[in-house]
Amino acid sequence: MNRPIIAVTMGDPAGIGPEIVAKALAGSDVQTCCRPLVVGDRNAMERGIRDSGVRLQVEETDDLPGEDERTGVLYLRTCSRLADDDIVYGKPSTTAGDAVYRYIVEAATLCSSGRVAGMATAPISKVAMNRAGHHYPGHTELLAHLTNSSECVMMLAGDRLRVSLVTIHEPLAAVPGLLTVDKVLSTIRTTSRDLARYFIPSPRIGVAALNPHCGEEGLFGNEEQRIIAPAIALARSEGIEVQGPLSADTLFHFAIDGGYDAVVCMYHDQGLIPLKLVHFDDGVNVTLGLPIIRTSVDHGTAYDLAGSGTASATSMTAAIRMAASMARQAQAAVSGP
Structure with missing residues (x-):
């Protein structure tokens, strides 16, 4: 064109x-x-x-x-x-x-x-x-x-890392109560679909856990077991290439090394801190799902x-x-x- x-x-x-x-x-x-x-x-x-x-x-x-x-x-x-x-x-x-x-x-x-x-x-x-x-x-x-x-997703993107957010401008204390299987699934689905539409065919998605060490089998929280893992299973059943929940303290290292085309994050700072560490000057905010x-x-x-x-x-x-x-x-x- x-x-x-x-x-x-x-x-x-x-x-x-x-x-x-x-x-x-x-x-x-x-x-x-x-x-x-x-x-x-x-x-x-x-x-x-x-x-x-x-x-x-x-x-x-x-x-x-x-x-x-x-x-x-x-x-x-x-x-x-x-x-x-x-x-x-x-x-x-x-x-x-x-x-x-x-x-x-x-x-x-x-x-x-x-x-x-x-x-x-x-x-x-x-x-x-x-x-x-x-x-x-x-x-x-x-x-x-x-x-x-109804299903908009905020994604921050650069050449080395892309992150999309399940929740956006919310108090950190409110985040666990805002997470649902449908909301996590919708974010994964929208991220995968629009990455394929605008950026890269067959994108690989990594999904971050909410709690330290993915909740340690419920010891540090059970959102991974109750919400995030079921959403990922549903996404896989739709043919989406997605892995997780993955511990956030290591996930971004592998994403920046090229292991994932985008990371789905549970809350604002979980995604934006690593994004701005590597793309402080040239990061771009993209609204997916529009x-x-x-x-x-x-x-x-x-x-x-x-x-x-x-x-x-x-x-x-x-x-x-x-x-x-x-x-x-x-x-x-x-x-x-």
């Missing part, structure tokens, strides 16, 4: 979002793999360009970038007209929180209509978005609602760096490139050999 069009949401204007979007789009890695369309705010985006030190000109458009788009132009779909008081660095505002919500909705609508091939998102303030009346824990839950998707392609940076708004011009765009670049790669893989599957 030709270079796919990827909608890139600007993120929270009080954070590093506009800066890292500008830096990513100014690089040849993004321009050679896709046609980016930024969804955001002109005032915030132009400030981000100035602070980043790159040479880009903003062009507002209601159309889509063509194959003949001009070098040095950032094509912007404007969804807000924020005042300077709404975009003070390090001070997320309720007005900006509402605008961020609208950027996500617009990008998701473009994806669902087929006008763009995927979306890559810059970091947002979940607090500001909630204060603006949009009550979602984050992108994943909002996109699940917008696309009527009818659209969505990737994101694997970091937050970094208010302490906002406006400094020093924020790294490595993860933003990787997210856009991964969305483009997923779009090409999906198109190839539809087109056939």
Whole structure:
């Protein structure tokens, strides 16, 4: 296929979002793999360009970038007209929180209509978005609602390690009570299916135990026996190549060495700590289980760096490139050999 069009949401204007979007789009890695369309705010985006030190000109458009788009132009779909008081660095505002919500909705609508091939998102303030009346824990839950998707999975990915999460933004103390056979099975199933769809045929999945030493036959907990092992058995009966439950203190070593294409983890930090140890700069957040392609940076708004011009765009670049790669893989599957 030709270079796919990827909608890139600007993120929270009080954070590093506009800066890292500008830096990513100014690089040849993004321009050679896709046609980016930024969804955001002109005032915030132009400030981000100035602070980043790159040479880009903003062009507002209601159309889509063509194959003949001009070098040095950032094509912007404007969804807000924020005042300077709404975009003070390090001070997320309720007005900006509402605008961020609208950027996500617009990008998701473009994806669902087929006008763009995927979306890559810059970091947002979940607090500001909630204060603006949009009550979602984050992108994943909002996109699940917008696309009527019931089995979404958060996966963090890099070249050496991929991890997907059974539970996401939950208190650690609540995790054992949230685990069910159906939820673990759904995560395994969605991870395997979308890895095969977008990344690698016949993926090999490792499933982490919840408790130390896989619970030591119930001595340290019985979730492995009651929940995780039965879910794995059901997944195998569906033809999924999956192993576990495996002790988390050794599993990631073997996964990074190539023994598994992804690791299913029971809770947020179980997966993100090892992922960020090896992919702190270039990790990508991928939402599996959606009818659209969505990737994101694997970091937050970094208010302490906002406006400094020093924020790294490595993860933003990787997210856009991964969305483009997923779009090409999906198109190839539809087109056939």
